[in-house]
Amino acid sequence: MTHPAPKSFQQWRLAKHPDGVPTPDCFELVDTPMPELAEGQVMIATHYFSLDPGMRGRLSGDSYAAGLKISELIESAGIGEIVASRSERYGVGDYVMGGLGWCEGNVVSDRGLQKLDPALFDDKVSMTATIGVLGVPGLTAWFGLQDLGQPKAGETLLISSAAGPVGATTGQIGKALGLTVVGIAGGSDKCSYLTELGFDAVIDYKQASDLPAAIKAACPDGVDIYFDNVGAEMLDAAILNMRLNGRIVVSGQVSEYNRAQPHGIRNTTAFITHRLRMQGLVVYDYHKQFVDAQAAMAKMIRDGSLRYTEDISQGIADAPKAYEALFAGANFGRRLIKTIG
Amino acid sequence: MTHPAPKSFQQWRLAKHPDGVPTPDCFELVDTPMPELAEGQVMIATHYFSLDPGMRGRLSGDSYAAGLKISELIESAGIGEIVASRSERYGVGDYVMGGLGWCEGNVVSDRGLQKLDPALFDDKVSMTATIGVLGVPGLTAWFGLQDLGQPKAGETLLISSAAGPVGATTGQIGKALGLTVVGIAGGSDKCSYLTELGFDAVIDYKQASDLPAAIKAACPDGVDIYFDNVGAEMLDAAILNMRLNGRIVVSGQVSEYNRAQPHGIRNTTAFITHRLRMQGLVVYDYHKQFVDAQAAMAKMIRDGSLRYTEDISQGIADAPKAYEALFAGANFGRRLIKTIG
Numbered sequence: 265m266t267h268p269a270p271k272s273f274q275q276w277r278l279a280k281h282p283d284g285v286p287t288p289d290c291f292e293l294v295d296t297p298m299p300e301l302a303e304g305q306v307m308i309a310t311h312y313f314s315l316d317p318g319m320r321g322r323l324s325g326d327s328y329a330a331g332l333k334i335s336e337l338i339e340s341a342g343i344g345e346i347v348a349s350r351s352e353r354y355g356v357g358d359y360v361m362g363g364l365g366w367c368e369g370n371v372v373s374d375r376g377l378q379k380l381d382p383a384l385f386d387d388k389v390s391m392t393a394t395i396g397v398l399g400v401p402g403l404t405a406w407f408g409l410q411d412l413g414q415p416k417a418g419e420t421l422l423i424s425s426a427a428g429p430v431g432a433t434t435g436q437i438g439k440a441l442g443l444t445v446v447g448i449a450g451g452s453d454k455c456s457y458l459t460e461l462g463f464d465a466v467i468d469y470k471q472a473s474d475l476p477a478a479i480k481a482a483c484p485d486g487v488d489i490y491f492d493n494v495g496a497e498m499l500d501a502a503i504l505n506m507r508l509n510g511r512i513v514v515s516g517q518v519s520e521y522n523r524a525q526p527h528g529i530r531n532t533t534a535f536i537t538h539r540l541r542m543q544g545l546v547v548y549d550y551h552k553q554f555v556d557a558q559a560a561m562a563k564m565i566r567d568g569s570l571r572y573t574e575d576i577s578q579g580i581a582d583a584p585k586a587y588e589a590l591f592a593g594a595n596f597g598r599r600l601i602k603t604i605g
Numbered sequence: 606m607t608h609p610a611p612k613s614f615q616q617w618r619l620a621k622h623p624d625g626v627p628t629p630d631c632f633e634l635v636d637t638p639m640p641e642l643a644e645g646q647v648m649i650a651t652h653y654f655s656l657d658p659g660m661r662g663r664l665s666g667d668s669y670a671a672g673l674k675i676s677e678l679i680e681s682a683g684i685g686e687i688v689a690s691r692s693e694r695y696g697v698g699d700y701v702m703g704g705l706g707w708c709e710g711n712v713v714s715d716r717g718l719q720k721l722d723p724a725l726f727d728d729k730v731s732m733t734a735t736i737g738v739l740g741v742p743g744l745t746a747w748f749g750l751q752d753l754g755q756p757k758a759g760e761t762l763l764i765s766s767a768a769g770p771v772g773a774t775t776g777q778i779g780k781a782l783g784l785t786v787v788g789i790a791g792g793s794d795k796c797s798y799l800t801e802l803g804f805d806a807v808i809d810y811k812q813a814s815d816l817p818a819a820i821k822a823a824c825p826d827g828v829d830i831y832f833d834n835v836g837a838e839m840l841d842a843a844i845l846n847m848r849l850n851g852r853i854v855v856s857g858q859v860s861e862y863n864r865a866q867p868h869g870i871r872n873t874t875a876f877i878t879h880r881l882r883m884q885g886l887v888v889y890d891y892h893k894q895f896v897d898a899q900a901a902m903a904k905m906i907r908d909g910s911l912r913y914t915e916d917i918s919q920g921i922a923d924a925p926k927a928y929e930a931l932f933a934g935a936n937f938g939r940r941l942i943k944t945i946g
Contacts, residue, residue: 495874500869532869535855536886541885543883
C-alpha cells in the first residue's frame with residue numbers, strides 16, 4: 265500500500281508557552297508545506313501519535329529544561345508509513361515509529377526511526393503497542409523498575425499514577441517478578457482496573473484524607489521500591505513509608521509540571537535515616553536494549569501476564585483538548601490520536 | 606598505666622527534647638553510680654568524646670527517626686581506657702574507641718568497641734584522629750565519596766559545610782582522586798582554610814546573595830558529584846547546577862535538624878531531566894572495610910595529602926554550650942571534649 269507524497273501536512277505547532285495547564289490556545293494547527301527530500305530523508309504519513317504528560321516541561325521554554333520555541337512542532341511518539349524516501353534504510357510502504365510529533369506527516373531524517381517488525385504484531389499485540397506498552401511508557405516501566413528499582417522477589421512495590429500506561433505496566437512486570445504490588449490512583453474505576461490487572465492492593469488518593477496513613481495501611485511492612493510518576497506531596501508520603509535501603513524511581517513528576525513554583529519534597533532527612541536512593545530515569549539511555557525488552561514484553565502480552573489499555577480518538581484536531589484533559593486525570597491507559605481514517 | 610575503678614562517673618543525660626537548636630537546658634549532668642561488671646562487660650574511663658551535629662535527630666524523640674528518651678545518656682563517639690574488665694577481648698589499660706557517649710566513663714558491653722592499634726599513631730597522627738579523620742567523619746567522607754559518589758578523575762566535586770571534619774576530608778580525598786574540588790563554607794577564615802587544604806575554588810555562602818549563581822561561577826561546567834552536609838536551600842542550589850548523570854551524596858542535612866517543619870528541596874523534576882541520583886549514607890554499613898580505609902587515610906596523613914583540624918576543649922561541663930555553638934556555624938574541624946586533664 266502506498267500513498268502519493270503530499271505537498272503539505274497539518275501540524276500542531278506551539279502558539280504560546282503555557283502558564284499552568286496547557287490550554288488549547290497554546291497550540292496552532294498549521295498546514296505546513298513539505299520540502300524536497302534531501303539525501304537521507306524520508307517523508308512519513310503519521311497514522312497515530314501519542315499525548316504524553318511528560319512532554320509538558322518541553323512546552324515551557326524556561327532556561328533550565330531545554331524547551332520548544334514558538335511555532336515549533338509539538339513533540340510526541342508516533343507511528344507512520346514512509347510515503348517517499350531518499351534513504352537507504354527505509355523504502356516506501358515501510359512502517360516506522362519515532363518522535364514524529366503532533367502531525368499528519370513530516371519530512372525527517374532517517375536517523376532516530378525504528379522500523380516496525382511485522383512479526384511483533386498479531387491479533388493479541390496491536391501495532392499501536394509500539395508507542396505504548398512496547399514504546400516509551402512500557403520501556404520506562406521495564407528499565408525503571410528493573411535497573412533503577414533493583415527488585416528482589418518478596419519486596420513491596422508502590423506505584424503512583426498506577427492506572428496510567430507507565431504505572432499499569434510497571435505493576436504487571438512487578439507481579440511477574442514476584443513483588444507485592446500496591447497502586448495509587450484516583451477514582452473507583454481506575455482502582456477496579458488495577459485490581460483486575462492483579463495489583464495486590466490499591467489506594468484511591470481521592471478518598472484518602474491522610475495519604476501517608478493510607479500507604480501505611482496498604483504497605484504495613486513498608487515500601488522497598490516507590491515508582492513515582494507524580495512527585496510532590498505523593499512522593500513525600502511515600503518517603504515516609506520507605507523501608508531501609510529503599511529505592512525511589514523518578515519516572516515522572518506530573519503534579520509538578522503545571523505549577524508556577526516547584527513544590528518538591530520535604531522529607532530529605534529520611535535519605536540518611538533510611539539510606540534511601542532516588543534516581544531519575546531517561547529511557548533513551550537504554551536504547552541498545554530496547555529490542556530485547558520489547559520482545560520480552562510482547563511475550564508477556566501473548567501469555568496474558570501483561571495487559572494494556574489504549575484510549576484512541578480519531579482526528580488530529582482533537583489533540584490539544586485531549587492533552588489538557590490528561591492533567592485533570594482523565595486518562596485511562598495510553599492516550600493516542602489516530603490521524604488517518 | 607591503670608586507674609582504680611571509680612564508683613561513679615559524670616554523664617550528660619537528656620533533660621528535655623529540644624525544640625529547634627538544642628540549648629544547654631536540654632541536658633543534665635548526672636553523677637551516675639556504676640554497676641558491678643557482668644560477664645562480657647568492661648568499665649571505660651573516657652578520655653575524649655566528640656560533638657556531632659548529625660546526632661541532633663536522635664534528641665527529638667519523634668516517631669519517625671528513633672530517638673533518645675528522657676534521662677538517657679547522650680550519644681557520641683569517644684576514646685577511652687579500660688579500667689576494669691570481665692571481657693576476654695580487652696584488658697585493663699587497653700585503649701578503645703566506640704559509641705561511649707557524653708560521659709567521663711561508663712560500663713558497657715565489649716561488643717561494638719574497636720581496640721586502638723598503637724601502630725596507627727605517632728607524632729603525625731594523633732590518637733584523637735580515630736574519632737575524627739579516621740573515625741566516623743573521615744570514614745563518612747571516604748565511603749560517601751567513593752562508593753556513592755563514584756568519582757572519575759577530571760570530574761567536579763562540590764562540598765557543602767566544607768570546612769567541617771567531613772567536608773574537609775572529602776575535599777582532600779577528592780583532590781587525591783584527581784577531581785576538581787569546590788567547597789562551600791561560611792566566612793573568610795573557613796574559605797582561606799579550604800584554599801590552604803588545596804581546594805580549587807571556595808564559595809563563601811555568607812557573601813553570596815544568589816547561591817545558584819555563585820555555584821555556577823565556581824563550577825562553570827557543572828557539578829558531577831555534590832557531597833551534601835547541609836540540605837534544604839543549599840541542596841536545591843546544587844541541584845540546579847548538576848550535570849547529566851550527577852550524583853548527590855546525602856551525608857548530613859544540618860540545616861534541617863532544628864526546623865519545626867522540614868524544608869526539603871523543590872527541584873525534583875531535575876532528577877528526570879538530568880538523570881540525577883541522590884543517596885543517603887550510613888557509614889556503619891561499611892564497617893567491614895573500616896580498618897583498610899583507616900590505614901589508607903593514615904598513610905595520606907603521613908605523606909601530607911590529608912590534613913585535619915581538631916577543636917578540643919577541656920572538661921565535660923563544656924559539652925552542651927559547645928554543642929549549641931555548632932549550629933551557629935562556629936565549628937572549625939572536629940569538635941572534641943577532653944574529659945581527663
